[in-house]
Amino acid sequence: MNKGGQSEPFGEVPRLLAVATATPSVVLERADIIAGAQRVFGDSVERLLAVYANAGIERRHSCVPLGWYLHPHGWSERNRIFVSNAIDLLDNAIRKCLAEAHLACADVDALVIVSSTGVATPSLDALLIERLGMRPDTCRLPVFGLGCVGGALGIARASAMARANPGRNVLLGVVELCGLTFRSNDQSKSNMVATALFGDGAAAALIRQSADDLPAVVAWGDHTWPGSLDVMGWHVEDDGFGVLFSPRIPSLVRDSLRPAVDDFLARQGLALDRIDRCLCHPGGTKVLAALESALDLESGTLDIERAVLRDFGNMSAATLLFILERALARGLPPLSLLTALGPGFTAGFVLVASRGTAGAS
Numbered sequence: 063m064n065k066g067g068q069s070e071p072f073g074e075v076p077r078l079l080a081v082a083t084a085t086p087s088v089v090l091e092r093a094d095i096i097a098g099a100q101r102v103f104g105d106s107v108e109r110l111l112a113v114y115a116n117a118g119i120e121r122r123h124s125c126v127p128l129g130w131y132l133h134p135h136g137w138s139e140r141n142r143i144f145v146s147n148a149i150d151l152l153d154n155a156i157r158k159c160l161a162e163a164h165l166a167c168a169d170v171d172a173l174v175i176v177s178s179t180g181v182a183t184p185s186l187d188a189l190l191i192e193r194l195g196m197r198p199d200t201c202r203l204p205v206f207g208l209g210c211v212g213g214a215l216g217i218a219r220a221s222a223m224a225r226a227n228p229g230r231n232v233l234l235g236v237v238e239l240c241g242l243t244f245r246s247n248d249q250s251k252s253n254m255v256a257t258a259l260f261g262d263g264a265a266a267a268l269i270r271q272s273a274d275d276l277p278a279v280v281a282w283g284d285h286t287w288p289g290s291l292d293v294m295g296w297h298v299e300d301d302g303f304g305v306l307f308s309p310r311i312p313s314l315v316r317d318s319l320r321p322a323v324d325d326f327l328a329r330q331g332l333a334l335d336r337i338d339r340c341l342c343h344p345g346g347t348k349v350l351a352a353l354e355s356a357l358d359l360e361s362g363t364l365d366i367e368r369a370v371l372r373d374f375g376n377m378s379a380a381t382l383l384f385i386l387e388r389a390l391a392r393g394l395p396p397l398s399l400l401t402a403l404g405p406g407f408t409a410g411f412v413l414v415a416s417r418g419t420a421g422a423s
Contacts, residue, residue: 153194
């Protein structure tokens with residue numbers, strides 16, 4: 063991609079102060095997951111073994127041991143496990159994020175929590191305020207149902223809050239325990255594919271509107287395609303969430319993403335050739351290939367995405383923040399475009415400029 067001419071600092075815009083991630087202690091290797099799937103599905107899984115081989119995922123982290131997945135579990139048990147582990151993981155990610163930014167829990171002015179793999183009332187943000195000893199006037203925003211696009215749109219919503227409240231610290235927490243949605247009595251192809259893709263993880267990002275010399279979140283946007291409600295999501299069943307994956311997802315990405323990207327960038331006075339790096343929620347290897355095709359990237363360009371997918375699997379909304387953390391450690395180029403796709407069917411876009419540069423006119 064062609065480097066755009068960056069010359070002037072942005073000034074007062076939302077800035078990324080820190081990003082941190084956390085995973086459960088249980089690690090599931092691919093061979094063990096295949097063996098477990100064969101025990102649950104029997105001969106039915108044989109036709110899908112190529113999915114495991116081609117998923118590009120070597121291991122996943124899980125909040126429960128492999129044996130848990132081999133037996134039926136009710137909704138109430140699943141959700142108890144979700145709430146307990148989600149709070150632990152968010153606690154871990156948030157403390158690391160605040161430590162990186164040299165701030166304390168009492169310095170947080172607003173807390174945005176994104177998740178789609180369990181429910182809680184009081185919501186996770188309220189539980190975290192109590193646990194972490196945050197101020198009683200901390201603004202709360204729980205966000206449910208965004209699925210994989212939640213990483214991008216979580217950054218967008220937190221950035222909008224930061225822009226509306228200059229100088230205030232807005233903390234974004236994202237947690238997805240995708241493994242808990244697996245239902246051993248569901249013989250559908252979508253459920254089997256989920257066993258080859260899903261992992262558990264959490265992340266946190268701290269955002270503040272300022273003129274500091276930090277990565278700037280300069281623009282964000284959504285695009286929801288009409289007539290696409292059946293592409294991705296959950297079926298709510300008696301024993302939990304039933305996964306909905308359309309086989310059309312890679313072709314939709316390949317054929318429909320680019321016009322939405324072009325429209326978003328045009329509204330910022332940009333074109334795709336001005337973007338130095340795309341940071342994309344990977345979904346899976348077929349989606350990665352479709353993303354590279356849609357965005358005119360050379361095959362293999364999305365190397366951070368493939369590494370995160372290999373080491374952690376698809377953690378839904380949390381995945382993009384794992385990718386962003388690695389990209390920040392490597393060093394962001396002048397202008398990066400974050401993208402993700404989720405239920406709706408919706409694309410989320412976030413434009414991030416590196417320190418001291420400006421990309422949008």
